[in-house]
Amino acid sequence: MRDVLVLKITGKAFDEGSTLISRYVKLLKSMVSEYRLIVITGGGNTARKYISDARSLGISSNYWLDLIGIWVSRLNSLLITSSLQPYAYPKPAVSLEEVLEALSSHRVVAMGGLIPGQSTASTAIEVVEAVGAEKLYYFSAVGYAYDRDPAKYPDAKPLREVNASLLKKILEQKQLPGEYALIDEKALDLAIRSKILVQLISYREPEKLLDALRGENPGSLIHPA
Amino acid sequence: MRDVLVLKITGKAFDEGSTLISRYVKLLKSMVSEYRLIVITGGGNTARKYISDARSLGISSNYWLDLIGIWVSRLNSLLITSSLQPYAYPKPAVSLEEVLEALSSHRVVAMGGLIPGQSTASTAIEVVEAVGAEKLYYFSAVGYAYDRDPAKYPDAKPLREVNASLLKKILEQKQLPGEYALIDEKALDLAIRSKILVQLISYREPEKLLDALRGENPGSLIHPA
Amino acid sequence: MRDVLVLKITGKAFDEGSTLISRYVKLLKSMVSEYRLIVITGGGNTARKYISDARSLGISSNYWLDLIGIWVSRLNSLLITSSLQPYAYPKPAVSLEEVLEALSSHRVVAMGGLIPGQSTASTAIEVVEAVGAEKLYYFSAVGYAYDRDPAKYPDAKPLREVNASLLKKILEQKQLPGEYALIDEKALDLAIRSKILVQLISYREPEKLLDALRGENPGSLIHPA
Amino acid sequence: MRDVLVLKITGKAFDEGSTLISRYVKLLKSMVSEYRLIVITGGGNTARKYISDARSLGISSNYWLDLIGIWVSRLNSLLITSSLQPYAYPKPAVSLEEVLEALSSHRVVAMGGLIPGQSTASTAIEVVEAVGAEKLYYFSAVGYAYDRDPAKYPDAKPLREVNASLLKKILEQKQLPGEYALIDEKALDLAIRSKILVQLISYREPEKLLDALRGENPGSLIHPA
Amino acid sequence: MRDVLVLKITGKAFDEGSTLISRYVKLLKSMVSEYRLIVITGGGNTARKYISDARSLGISSNYWLDLIGIWVSRLNSLLITSSLQPYAYPKPAVSLEEVLEALSSHRVVAMGGLIPGQSTASTAIEVVEAVGAEKLYYFSAVGYAYDRDPAKYPDAKPLREVNASLLKKILEQKQLPGEYALIDEKALDLAIRSKILVQLISYREPEKLLDALRGENPGSLIHPA
Amino acid sequence: MRDVLVLKITGKAFDEGSTLISRYVKLLKSMVSEYRLIVITGGGNTARKYISDARSLGISSNYWLDLIGIWVSRLNSLLITSSLQPYAYPKPAVSLEEVLEALSSHRVVAMGGLIPGQSTASTAIEVVEAVGAEKLYYFSAVGYAYDRDPAKYPDAKPLREVNASLLKKILEQKQLPGEYALIDEKALDLAIRSKILVQLISYREPEKLLDALRGENPGSLIHPA
Ligand SMILES: Nc1ncnc2c1ncn2[C@@H]1O[C@H](COP(=O)(O)OP(=O)(O)OP(=O)(O)O)[C@@H](O)[C@H]1O
Ligand SMILES: Nc1ncnc2c1ncn2[C@@H]1O[C@H](COP(=O)(O)OP(=O)(O)OP(=O)(O)O)[C@@H](O)[C@H]1O
Numbered sequence A, B, C, D, E, F: 001m002r003d004v005l006v007l008k009i010t011g012k013a014f015d016e017g018s019t020l021i022s023r024y025v026k027l028l029k030s031m032v033s034e035y036r037l038i039v040i041t042g043g044g045n046t047a048r049k050y051i052s053d054a055r056s057l058g059i060s061s062n063y064w065l066d067l068i069g070i071w072v073s074r075l076n077s078l079l080i081t082s083s084l085q086p087y088a089y090p091k092p093a094v095s096l097e098e099v100l101e102a103l104s105s106h107r108v109v110a111m112g113g114l115i116p117g118q119s120t121a122s123t124a125i126e127v128v129e130a131v132g133a134e135k136l137y138y139f140s141a142v143g144y145a146y147d148r149d150p151a152k153y154p155d156a157k158p159l160r161e162v163n164a165s166l167l168k169k170i171l172e173q174k175q176l177p178g179e180y181a182l183i184d185e186k187a188l189d190l191a192i193r194s195k196i197l198v199q200l201i202s203y204r205e206p207e208k209l210l211d212a213l214r215g216e217n218p219g220s221l222i223h224p225a
């Protein structure tokens, strides 16, 4: 499936009204005749708020907390789906089989997380694997992989190219609902096993996807090694 | 199904953190051994925010706007579902058949809206009809049916008992996503055809449900006539 | 979806053997290369007979009576589906999501009612809304909207153009299984909110659809106002 | 599953209004606390009428003709389902897996045919096999297996006990939609392989089931040999 | 559906590593642009082994033994499905409706058995009937229909053309899980009722399909008479 | 859900005919009235054989190779399911939601893997998390966690108690279809985040489960730290 692009958009893109999302929508619309598009959306602040409310209600099970986050990520994906009618598969795909099936008769498939216990980053890599693509375009909050967590270390340096195995060591992984880090170990391991490149791009600059498609590296490139 | 209670909770109950919801949860937990419970939740502010964002993205189709609202109402229902484990059916029911089926092996079923083009109030009445119950306990923002819209007329008077056909005339109906009124015409018509009583209760006082179960009227009672 | 036509056919068309249906089938076949077609069928006499038998069995629940009517309407739709192979989606669609999904890879989708508590007329308007069309072609028993019930008043006058809000007042609505009126309030309300035109055509003259497509009005035109 | 009874009711029982069906319903209600019940219904005249209409529409595919018959048999099963609320699984089961699953939390499961190309008699035997029962109670138009087709030979003699392999030879099998004979070869073969007894009872005398449960033979008994 | 070919491949083709299967895969790949292909696979030795293990575990129900065989046949079909990506429907079809639906947007659909109590041969004929094709290409262990069971009688003579009704008499039918014969009665009856030709071809020579498509008879031809 | 036990059985237990499995079946039967049981089965040699055949067919996608392994693991689970009728949910559960739902009306649920890209060990931990249990009983090929891979180092020493974080470092992880190691990183991470104990037991001694239930440690105990 040469013409299939897989994109992951951080949930943070949905946190600030429609201005930013409308740029994604515009971009995707311009690409829909040339590419088939799979868009995996994160949960963002709404997910964090709901998970926090759930904790206050006494829910401590990570299964349920993750599931709530997944439903928010699906809700975010509906904004993409409804904006890209009639090209988009009319509901959030909830399994990899459904992604494959939906792709056979739709130009666009949007979706959130698939299963409690794994981040939307891992989900995105699994989608790349399932459709036989080679690269994940990953719109993240930070836009680059850094040599240290940039939220904690103002002097962290961006790594324009980095091996997945090195990044695994750099990232301080959390596995808690709503707090998965930039990209988790499992996602990186899957990328390595299936030789999938991850192109990081700042979520504030969706249009840089076009640069990436021209062969440039507008953020960080994570190599499956 | 004598022991089945059907409750509708306005989405506004989910707008203010977990304090209010935790009172609902506590109440429902105390009742779960005596009653089987079906809880229909509204969308509240989160629905209104997402619908508003969707409009800004250029989505004008009421189908898609309603669907987004429905997904938020389902997300709200998940807070109930996860709080009432292991008694609650583990996902939001999405059809009346699923409600009936779920009820055969679970003490609690929580759900949001079912289909674009109708309010969660209509959905709730349909559920009452499907399970063969006689009454809907309806936790609404205002707690009473008034002789005029209380949001606009500070001197509106609460009606402790009112016929559905009269209330139809009082209510100024809107049919727009996120803006269904107290209870819409369709819901009232269905209540009339199936002789279903609607007990309004203020959403800020969930515990008044116990008064209602003792035969009192802690809000307004809408008669199917 | 400019090329999508939504048609509602009264269940009465299925009451008199295959002669009339075969004209619908011939018409639809001639259009299938130019248009994608969604056909919503009613229940007709078979529905009324089954609902009457159910009542005699002591079933008083409107949920179950409506559901039986819905299953008959789906059975009727199967005659359309099987006649239009291999163009038609191979089963009755049972949700709006399924309609959208089926339409992405089929020229024809046939279906009956969707949910107890609403007429196939409301269902048809919801379908129009969901697929983003602008008009419903409505093959009804009477062919026109009249200023009074023509079954009771022989001197009732046909209204060639009429506003939905006026028609709501004219129609004496029943909401009982098997006895939904020409077009119910809810359908008209939905038509108004989504600016959908309803073109009434006599069910005895399916070919007049072609006139309607040429811009004529071969029955009554209901305006969403 | 010792307490599970499997019953097949000929579609003809649904041809004459509700009088006869109401006797089945009364009987089943009286048994529901003692037994779990699976009821397979045939299509009867409504099936034959719809299949005939379909043929007139030019449909010659046995797949579609059978499928239409199956949908009518499911419609008939809904009369049983709705009459036995809240004990009955709320929809017609459409696969053997669904039968097993439904039976785990419901006292009654009603259903029609499962798959084009096989009679509801074969379906009924498969159900007996799937639930691990030993006998099928088979309410047929004739009540007995005869040594010749009783519709053609007025002097045909009833066989009170007969081996399935002998009956296979007696019956002139038709395999056409709507015209499956008393019990088809496939059903008899399945009965033999799984050692299932078939108790024929006249469909006009549902109450004779009670005699059969007391060990009597109120019709013909077909032995799996 | 003129361009649809239906193929049944005996489970034995999956018993000897990948060499033989890879010839099927190569053949199917070469045909996928010209034809839509439905491939029904049998269970082979793996099915027989699992069924035998199940018997040793004390499972005597033919429902469960057949179901285990069906799951193995689906597993075999996955080898075809995964080899023919992205053309193949991404999962084994499990109902005739799913076959029809899958075929509307995929060049290839692979599947195993559908329902306990019938062979994959019957399943294959039902598929031919459902898609409206005229012929089944049947890759069997023996390649010809013989006048006697060739496994028992070394001097059995191949019948290059034979009527289905004659073959019914020749075949000694077994109806046990894992031991369905060349082609069972039910399959032959269905072929007769729907006028379906069965072209037998030796499973060791998949390429002979091309001869058959040129109008030759590279094995035995079973006529629906 | 205090009475729920979650068991993972290595696929190797299915590699040697029915002798070993029948001991598991006997054990599970003896426990079914006291506990609700969820059994996750691995793929074993059959999985490895099919994956190897698939590779020979040129399939290099880990998605498809994993999926084939998952289908074999589900096939293995069917042996458990059919042996434990009528207590067991009648099909392999394929999602965590289905596990929860099945558990509400069945004493036993058997299943294989859920999603490509993760081992059945991770699946098992996710199940423990979803049902709110505290421990996984893990029947593995080796029975103990060793300080080095015992397959390579004959002098490897068993660790009777070990922290998950230490074990992560010891294990040399492979992430390839059919070759997941004892227990993978992701499973251990999930165990840590949800404080789940893993009790390793040799797959050759299923009865030691009873010792474990009495509070003994018949293998290795992996602590979530
Ligand atoms: N070395 C590092 N390089 C880059 N980011 C890092 C690093 N270490 C930690 N992070 C953190 O990873 C996070 C990445 O945020 P992002 O929103 O893209 O992820 P997300 O969890 O997928 O979002 P969502 O779940 O809302 O979709 C940032 O908060 C950043 O501080
Ligand atoms: N006569 C009237 N009596 C009572 N309420 C009225 C009347 N007319 C209009 N209303 C309005 O109906 C609304 C009822 O709000 P409520 O939140 O209970 O309903 P809701 O739309 O179902 O909420 P949600 O969709 O968020 O679940 C109030 O905003 C109130 O002002």
Ligand SMILES: Nc1ncnc2c1ncn2[C@@H]1O[C@H](COP(=O)(O)OP(=O)(O)OP(=O)(O)O)[C@@H](O)[C@H]1O
Binding pocket: D009, D010, D011, D012, D041, D042, D043, D044, D045, D120, D121, D139, D140, D141, D142, D144, D145, D146, D147, D148, D149, D150, D151, D152, D170, D171, D172, D178, D179, D180, D181, D182, D183
């Ligand atoms: N030897 C025979 N003994 C008994 N009945 C026979 C025999 N040969 C043919 N028949 C015919 O079998 C038919 C049995 O009818 P019955 O209604 O029970 O079957 P059915 O096909 O299941 O009905 P439906 O499809 O309407 O549910 C009768 O029409 C009878 O004439």
Ligand SMILES: Nc1ncnc2c1ncn2[C@@H]1O[C@H](COP(=O)(O)OP(=O)(O)OP(=O)(O)O)[C@@H](O)[C@H]1O
Binding pocket: E009, E010, E011, E012, E041, E042, E043, E044, E045, E120, E121, E139, E140, E141, E142, E144, E145, E146, E147, E148, E149, E150, E151, E152, E170, E171, E172, E178, E179, E180, E181, E182, E183
């Ligand atoms: N007269 C006959 N002509 C041909 N084959 C016969 C005849 N009688 C019996 N057979 C047997 O039928 C079998 C056909 O085997 P084949 O593998 O094609 O069937 P299958 O049941 O579909 O296989 P699987 O279930 O593994 O897919 C052979 O074992 C053959 O001996």
Ligand SMILES: Nc1ncnc2c1ncn2[C@@H]1O[C@H](COP(=O)(O)OP(=O)(O)OP(=O)(O)O)[C@@H](O)[C@H]1O
Binding pocket: F009, F010, F011, F012, F041, F042, F043, F044, F045, F120, F121, F139, F140, F141, F142, F144, F145, F146, F147, F148, F149, F150, F151, F152, F170, F171, F172, F178, F179, F180, F181, F182, F183
């Ligand atoms: N330190 C270690 N301690 C124990 N086992 C180890 C260790 N390192 C590697 N292993 C390997 O882990 C494997 C565990 O096998 P097991 O069959 O239980 O797992 P499995 O992969 O889940 O099986 P299946 O997939 O067939 O269900 C053994 O082959 C063993 O050699």
Ligand SMILES: [Co+2]
Binding pocket: A101, A102, A104, A105, E102, E105, E106
């Ligand atoms: Co598809």
Ligand SMILES: [Co+2]
Binding pocket: B101, B102, B104, B105, D102, D105, D106
């Ligand atoms: Co149930």
Ligand SMILES: [Co+2]
Binding pocket: A102, A105, A106, C101, C102, C104, C105
């Ligand atoms: Co589609």
Ligand SMILES: [Co+2]
Binding pocket: D101, D102, D104, D105, F102, F105, F106
């Ligand atoms: Co169940």
Ligand SMILES: [Co+2]
Binding pocket: C102, C105, C106, E101, E102, E104, E105
């Ligand atoms: Co389709």
Ligand SMILES: [Co+2]
Binding pocket: B102, B105, B106, F101, F102, F104, F105
């Ligand atoms: Co349940």
Ligand SMILES: [Mg+2]
Binding pocket: B178, B179, B180, B181, B182
């Ligand atoms: Mg509202």
Ligand SMILES: [Mg+2]
Binding pocket: F042, F178, F179, F180, F181, F182
């Ligand atoms: Mg392993």
